[in-house]
Amino acid sequence: MDAATLPIISMAQLDSAEGLAKLRHAASEVGFFYLVDHGLGSDAQQDYLALSQQFFQLSAAEKQQVDMIHSPHFRGYNAVGNEMTAGRLDAREQFDWMNEERALAPEQLRAPWQKLIGPNLWPDGMPALKPALLTLQSKLSDITVNVLQKLVESLGVDRNALDATIGEQPYTHAKLIRYPAQQSTQQGVGAHKDPGYLTLVMQDSQSGLKVERGNDWVDVEPIPGALVVNIGELLELASNGFLKATNHKVESPTQGVERYSIAFFMAAQLSATVPVLSLPPELKARATGPSIDPNNPLLTDVGNNVLKGRLRSHMHVTRKHYCDDPLRDLLAKNFAYMPTADICDECRI
Numbered sequence: 560m561d562a563a564t565l566p567i568i569s570m571a572q573l574d575s576a577e578g579l580a581k582l583r584h585a586a587s588e589v590g591f592f593y594l595v596d597h598g599l600g601s602d603a604q605q606d607y608l609a610l611s612q613q614f615f616q617l618s619a620a621e622k623q624q625v626d627m628i629h630s631p632h633f634r635g636y637n638a639v640g641n642e643m644t645a646g647r648l649d650a651r652e653q654f655d656w657m658n659e660e661r662a663l664a665p666e667q668l669r670a671p672w673q674k675l676i677g678p679n680l681w682p683d684g685m686p687a688l689k690p691a692l693l694t695l696q697s698k699l700s701d702i703t704v705n706v707l708q709k710l711v712e713s714l715g716v717d718r719n720a721l722d723a724t725i726g727e728q729p730y731t732h733a734k735l736i737r738y739p740a741q742q743s744t745q746q747g748v749g750a751h752k753d754p755g756y757l758t759l760v761m762q763d764s765q766s767g768l769k770v771e772r773g774n775d776w777v778d779v780e781p782i783p784g785a786l787v788v789n790i791g792e793l794l795e796l797a798s799n800g801f802l803k804a805t806n807h808k809v810e811s812p813t814q815g816v817e818r819y820s821i822a823f824f825m826a827a828q829l830s831a832t833v834p835v836l837s838l839p840p841e842l843k844a845r846a847t848g849p850s851i852d853p854n855n856p857l858l859t860d861v862g863n864n865v866l867k868g869r870l871r872s873h874m875h876v877t878r879k880h881y882c883d884d885p886l887r888d889l890l891a892k893n894f895a896y897m898p899t900a901d902i903c904d905e906c907r908i
């Protein structure tokens with residue numbers, strides 16, 4: 560399948576019934592589409608990708624200063640070898656940032672997911688990074704909230720039906736990502752679903768992103784200026800399975816080529832519980848429930864669904880900052896599928 564066969568949705572056409580029908584089709588049949596006319600121009604995207612390249616060119620010491628191991632909030636830099644997906648190591652380095660917040664004091668913590676709240680780490684060696692990325696985060700957040708509302712409207716539901724779960728500020732998480740060239744095809748990032756409501760991906764000109772359709776993996780070829788949008792687990796839950804969070808993965812580039820992308824994940828507030836939308840009867844009949852995967856339970860409590868992804872991805876951070884009784888209880892209750900014996904040798908979590 561080539562690029563033209565993944566749907567292309569124009570933000571400018573979402574005021575019409577045809578536009579909304581096209582959006583609903585893309586989101587329910589494919590779960591992945593290109594978004595154009597979204598307001599973040601190609602030049603601006605090139606500038607952000609260039610900034611990302613500049614970050615990855617910092618010295619190892621400058622990147623270590625913001626290494627994620629220092630952050631109980633899963634923010635900062637991970638060198639290649641510090642992320643797992645589907646139980647295997649990914650070949651990518653990345654810089655993660657989320658909402659800029661203050662951490663709760665230890666005595667205020669009521670649940671392990673509250674440790675996700677906290678400040679980002681910013682590199683001293685590149686002062687321009689923080690303001691640029693916080694601006695990008697706010698622009699992408701506006702685009703994503705807009706798409707979410709249009710998507711909800713396209714399901715025949717009040718477009719504001721999920722607004723209360725988002726609150727003043729949605730929970731947002733973003734990554735600068737670099738996939739270095741490998742000798743042969745490797746797992747850049749393994750097959751997975753994204754835990755939030757919606758994801759936007761900005762890609763450079765290298766292919767590598769693939770989406771599962773039936774028994775095939777379809778290439779999400781870069782289209783200049785287009786953002787890739789995909790459905791996350793919280794929308795699968797909210798639509799009772801009418802929308803599917805589609806599995807996707809990235810294959811590493813080979814032969815001296817590298818690939819850069821920026822991924823932006825938007826979820827509801829971590830304290831929210833995702834409701835099931837009241838779909839009109841014709842859609843309700845096609846909503847046969849969210850997928851059931853014992854290796855990846857979908858949780859309506861947003862904090863735990865987001866935390867699930869973080870704990871399994873960056874086990875060195877989990878071991879250092881989460882190895883305690885509250886986590887042990889949570890693992891036993893919700894995350895029984897995790898390879899828990901691997902997390903901590905000392906306390907046998």
Ligand SMILES: NC(=[NH2+])NCCC[C@H](N)C(=O)O
Pocket residue numbers: 642643644645748751752753754824868869871872
């Ligand atoms: N925040 C993300 N969406 N990360 C996607 C990568 C997959 C991640 N390593 C996982 O196991 O879930």
Ligand SMILES: O=C(O)CCC(=O)C(=O)O
Pocket residue numbers: 734736748753760762768807808809820821822
């Ligand atoms: O790098 C990409 O194109 C996609 C990355 C991705 O799927 C993720 O980080 O969740």
Ligand SMILES: [Fe+2]
Pocket residue numbers: 751752753758807
């Ligand atoms: Fe993803």
